[in-house]
Amino acid sequence: MFTTPHKGWGRAGLMLGAALASTVLCATASAAAPPTGGGAPSQGATRPANAQHPCPVVYFDLGETLVHTAEDGSTSYLSGAAGYLRALREHHIEVGLITNVPPSWGATDAERAARLRQEVDATWRGPAPFAWRDFGDRILTPRTEAERKPAPALWQRAMAASGHCRLVYQAETAEEVGAAAAQGFVPYQVGRPHRPEFLPVGLVELLGRGAR
Template sequence: MYFDLGETLVHTADDGSTGYQPGAAAYLRALREHHIRIGLITNVPPSWGATDAERAARLKKEVDATWRGSAPFAWQDFGDRILTPRTEAERKPAPVLWQRAKADSGRCRLVYEAETTEEVDVAGSLGYVPYQVGQPHRPAFLPVALIELLGRLPH
């Protein structure tokens, strides 16, 4: 399963500090406890590095520099599954990052959670199970039990 970062898992406050969105730390912990692999599909400037790993390292540095909270962001949960645009043309909502994630995921069913309608619509059009966070009268995040069930259903 993949996430957007900003305003999905992490909130940037008016003072420029960053921290977990309400419930995000506990949600990531629950996913980890259920052995659900996660990744990020997030826009950063392509100039932050020549590779996803270089751009991810810069992203971590930027977020960590403004982090406010008792627990650090759970970067280790994402491994090398942090996908970022190589060029301006690859920036979301262009489908390239979702297509790269899908190509790297074998035949796994993919879920994408983000705060914007546009992003979840693009992910859904590419075969992801889309979930828009922050909607009234819905869970903050797609329930872990449902994600597990989706993983067991035939494609």
């Protein structure tokens, strides 16, 4: 795995570093600020009627970011992942997946996502199933081998569909978060020592208050 920060982080990386230094203050400010009609509903949540563009949207890699594959081939949530997805859901923040799967798994994102779900569910171990409903149709997968990450195509497709929303990308390698940053995402490398497992929800809310 790569651990060296990517040179393409630019302003997004600098902004993130400064923001992480005041995570507690960010969360407090977010809680005190008036609602702005954030993300679309998930699992029963209600979106305000005037919210035309759900903001922000947090995209993830899947393997070793949200789920772990054990030596016996079983899969389960990584530590903290289920709770983090639940917190995003409770704050009406939409989530998506940008993940590599074989293009032969289907002719569309929906077909490839269905096959991905089948593969993960077949080996799943844990007290609760993976929260597929949270991701809706925001599961982006390569249509060709040339689109496989770290090629920019999947991030570009997510950005094109986002309107004015600020997008976050969280993954376990510096290579991927750097590639996402180069496409305009706010990057966060998960699983690093001495920092939160995932980008704090309060900070995600603050990032989403400004259009990109």
